[in-house]
Amino acid sequence: MRVMKRPWFIPMLLTLIILAVGGLFIGSLLTKEKVLADVEIRSLLEGMYNGSVADLTMENGVYGAEIVRNDAVYVVEIDAVTGSVLSLVQTGGAGKASTQVLSEEEIRGMIAEKNTGEVEHISLDESDGEPVYEVKLSKNQQLTTVKMDAKTGLVLSEKIDETTIENAVITKKQAIKIAHKKLKGEVEYVTFKKTDDGGYYLIEIDGDHDEAVFQIHAISGKVLSIIWDD
Structure with missing residues (x-):
């Protein structure tokens, strides 16, 4: 072919090959x-x-x-x-704790050493034979679930609870506004629970004189329940 004899063809072809290979290499780095x-x-x-x-x-x-x-x-x-x-x-x-379950006070102390969040709830699960503490911690409007070996105090897992879903009808921000209509105050945490009817938000608000957890439907925005902390 005559085009092969043109002096600019081979350098251009090599340039295209280098660009293609380089693009593949960079793409692999980005996806890895x-x-x-x-x-x-x-x-x-x-x-x-x-x-x-x-x-x-x-x-x-x-x-x-x-x-x-x-x-x-x-x-x-x-x-x-x-x-x-x-x-x-x-x-x-x-x-130390191979045969005896640690108390909630001991677990709270261990949590305080490693976390700056506030303990919202502690429960002991002995259903699987090996006792496990489940601790709910609130920090920066998020709720983290920490599971700890009830005999040793070792952290088995940490997971930040979902706070919203993509393309939600009622957003996290809107749900907070709905809760604030009932109680003004600082938002301790927001979590989202999935259900067959669209899910709901749980929002804890610490007011000047009261503290409450609001359950707000994620589609209708209706306040399903309010649990006041006595």
Whole structure:
């Protein structure tokens, strides 16, 4: 072909190839999930469990580590991208709380050491054989659910509750305005609960003299219930 003999054709072709390959490479970097460094994982575990971390390894996107705390040894697995704890198993040592369930006061003390949020609710779940405390913490208008081993006090998981949904008929901001019509004050937290009829918001407001939790329908905006704190 005559076009192949033109002096500008080959340099232009090479440029197009380089741009295409470079675009694919950059695209792969943008879509690849960032893995947390082992230093970050070690710091996260030490802060979460207040113990020493040993034998930190990573395989197939999961960090594995051994934690020593209060003469007890635990093996933990952590998601390398999100830092979420996938499993925690005690493999050695008796530990202070191996046979006795910690009190709510002890759990509150442990929570206060690691969190700046306010404890809204604590419940003990013994249905699965191994007792677990579920603690609800409010901070920055969010509610975080923390699950802790009731015998050791180790944090098993932390999850921020949903505060709204995408394209909601009644937005989080609108739901707060509806609640403020009933009670003026500081919003402690907002959570969203999914249901078959559209879901609802739970909003806790701390007023000057009263405190209440409002249940507001996410489609109609109707106040379904108000629980006043005596």
